[in-house]
Amino acid sequence: MSVLDFLIPPSEASRRNGPHDVIVLSSRVRLARNLRTVPFPSHSKKADRMKAFEALMPVVRSLPLMGPDAFSESMDKLPALEKQILVERHLISREHAAKNAGSGLVFNREESVCVMVNEEDHLRMQALRPGLQLRQAWMTIDSVDSALQERVEFAFAERYGFLTACPTNLGTGIRVSAMLHLPGLVLAEQINQIIQAVNKLGLAVRGLYGEGTEALGNIFQVSNQMTLGESENDIVERINKVLLQIIEHEQNARHAQLEKKPAVLLNHIGRAYGILGNAWSISSKEAMNLLSFMRLGVDLGLFRDMPKSQVDELFLRSQPAHLQLAHPLRDKLASDERDLFRAEMLRQSTSSFPRPDPSLIRPPGGPTEGPAAA
Numbered sequence: 001m002s003v004l005d006f007l008i009p010p011s012e013a014s015r016r017n018g019p020h021d022v023i024v025l026s027s028r029v030r031l032a033r034n035l036r037t038v039p040f041p042s043h044s045k046k047a048d049r050m051k052a053f054e055a056l057m058p059v060v061r062s063l064p065l066m067g068p069d070a071f072s073e074s075m076d077k078l079p080a081l082e083k084q085i086l087v088e089r090h091l092i093s094r095e096h097a098a099k100n101a102g103s104g105l106v107f108n109r110e111e112s113v114c115v116m117v118n119e120e121d122h123l124r125m126q127a128l129r130p131g132l133q134l135r136q137a138w139m140t141i142d143s144v145d146s147a148l149q150e151r152v153e154f155a156f157a158e159r160y161g162f163l164t165a166c167p168t169n170l171g172t173g174i175r176v177s178a179m180l181h182l183p184g185l186v187l188a189e190q191i192n193q194i195i196q197a198v199n200k201l202g203l204a205v206r207g208l209y210g211e212g213t214e215a216l217g218n219i220f221q222v223s224n225q226m227t228l229g230e231s232e233n234d235i236v237e238r239i240n241k242v243l244l245q246i247i248e249h250e251q252n253a254r255h256a257q258l259e260k261k262p263a264v265l266l267n268h269i270g271r272a273y274g275i276l277g278n279a280w281s282i283s284s285k286e287a288m289n290l291l292s293f294m295r296l297g298v299d300l301g302l303f304r305d306m307p308k309s310q311v312d313e314l315f316l317r318s319q320p321a322h323l324q325l326a327h328p329l330r331d332k333l334a335s336d337e338r339d340l341f342r343a344e345m346l347r348q349s350t351s352s353f354p355r356p357d358p359s360l361i362r363p364p365g366g367p368t369e370g371p372a373a374a
Helices: 046-061 080-088 134-149 182-186 191-200 232-260 262-278 284-299 309-317 320-326 335-350
Strands: 023-031 070-073 104-105 113-115 123-130 174-181 203-206 218-226
Touching: 023 232, 046 070, 046 104, 046 123, 070 174, 080 174, 080 320, 113 134, 113 284, 123 134, 134 174, 134 232, 174 284, 182 191, 182 232, 182 262, 182 284, 191 218, 191 232, 218 232, 232 262, 262 284, 262 320, 262 335, 284 309, 284 335, 309 320, 309 335, 320 335
Parallel strands: none
Antiparallel strands: 023 123, 023 174, 070 104, 104 113, 113 123, 174 218, 203 218
């Protein structure tokens, strides 16, 4: 089966919701693990990588949380376009997309549990949840880790904990992160203060696709930097508290913009609506930034009876690989051709959107934030 036949369609994926999902797009908890008797992937020969691959793939596929119909494949069997689709879905890293024979991928039907085999470590396993659900994601991936430890022996030292290819993952091997939509803080020019404050707390703030990437569409990733000397539960709880504070700051920034600079805010949203509905060429970066303001407009109630899932779907469909996939011929489009096709898709998709109506504005927060994070 092709991964394209297995993946949840963008229209369905965008309807997933969770606590605080107006601001927190998704939560992720990832664990790094290595086999005790095989060299780390980056320092092993092909025979060793194949040994780890052949040992781990059937074990991962058989995990109860994967279910009977999990998708699994060797990376050399996946075309480049399909790999990039998986990157844009945040199911694999950009580094794993570059892997070939000896590396693999397994994920479940719900796309809530995904395991990369022979990325930087022998195993990079992650649980994904919509909204702010770090604790639930941690419990899920902890059960995966426990099930694997019954079947394979991991590299572990009493003094250091789990041994990993990169020293920053040493100890627990855990990376806890959330994807946040923060246009209010960006407009209020407070985002740099927030980033500096978060960095002082030992957390990292990155762009849409992690380390070294840009915060397109006012979307930022917040994650822990250290994994040694603190328990997994403590790391999860600490980040959860910081995220709740960032959510509050974002809500306050949106309130302040509405009270003090409503014309500026409405101008950004109105221009986004106009450009998306009328542009004939638009880059991925510009599309993401304009869709960010459209999503903000939906969050504030400017678009009558319009669910945010309609904008979230366009976030996904306007990215390069998803756009390429939607092209009638699926030919490899040049950058300028993609910009033309993206603009056509956005014009058609937004033609049915209602016009923004300032009389409908509702304050940030309140019932739209969903239930409190458990």
